[in-house]
Amino acid sequence: MSFAVAVDGPAAAGKGTIAQAIAEHFDFQYLDTGLLYRAVGLAHLHGFKNLQKVAQKLDQQSLMHPMLRTPAVSKAASEVAKIAEVRAALVNFQREFIKRSKGAVLDGRDISTVICPNADVKLYVFANQKIRAKRRQMELKNRGISVDLKKVQNDLRMRDDVDMKRVEAPLQIASDSIRLDTSTLSVKAANQQAIEIVNQKLNTKSI
Ligand code: C5P
Numbered sequence: 001m002s003f004a005v006a007v008d009g010p011a012a013a014g015k016g017t018i019a020q021a022i023a024e025h026f027d028f029q030y031l032d033t034g035l036l037y038r039a040v041g042l043a044h045l046h047g048f049k050n051l052q053k054v055a056q057k058l059d060q061q062s063l064m065h066p067m068l069r070t071p072a073v074s075k076a077a078s079e080v081a082k083i084a085e086v087r088a089a090l091v092n093f094q095r096e097f098i099k100r101s102k103g104a105v106l107d108g109r110d111i112s113t114v115i116c117p118n119a120d121v122k123l124y125v126f127a128n129q130k131i132r133a134k135r136r137q138m139e140l141k142n143r144g145i146s147v148d149l150k151k152v153q154n155d156l157r158m159r160d161d162v163d164m165k166r167v168e169a170p171l172q173i174a175s176d177s178i179r180l181d182t183s184t185l186s187v188k189a190a191n192q193q194a195i196e197i198v199n200q201k202l203n204t205k206s207i
Contacts (some may be wrong), residue, residue, distance in 0.1 A: 005119060023195055052089050094106060137149050
């Protein structure tokens with residue numbers, strides 16, 4: 001039987017860091033589902049027209065492209081993520097990932113609501129927008145990409161808006177999600193809180 005942890009939330013809230021810390025701590029498999037949409041978004045920027053086909057053919061290799069974390073691809077990912085056929089094509093990839101893992105941690109926008117509504121643990125990770133913008137700016141700087149803070153904040157605001165208001169699988173807080181506000185938490189403290197939540201659940205369920 002597999003144990004699934006769903007980590008959802010807006011961009012740059014700390015989902016990925018927390019999801020990776022959980023995976024590492026419990027020796028679970030980790031999938032950053034944003035990379036799936038980013039890979040389709042990159043194909044779109046490269047002029048591919050049949051994005052459903054691109055989504056169906058994604059493999060681990062396509063999730064390692066160095067351009068995937070750039071601001072242009074973030075925006076493109078959010079645009080292609082509105083397309084029902086693209087989302088449908090990516091459902092299997094994500095569910096199969098969960099099925100073949102003894103323990104799986106997935107982070108994204110619709111993991112708790114669409115991909116794995118029966119997840120053993122559901123976390124909704126968030127932080128205030130200014131803090132998220134500062135974190136994203138720092139992350140981009142560390143990758144050698146320099147962007148003005150106002151622009152980063154504006155991009156985040158627009159992406160939040162698209163992700164929360166789209167018709168297909170919008171970002172929502174599942175009724176049974178545990179909320180984790182990382183605004184004032186250090187990375188270590190946020191990771192510890194998340195690990196403790198998973199630990200409590202694991203203690204009530206043997207895998
Ligand atoms: O998580 P990340 O910021 O890398 O995701 C990039 C974009 O992919 C998001 O803004 C969102 O539009 C889309 N996405 C999604 N569903 C997911 C993961 C990401 O719609 N599960």
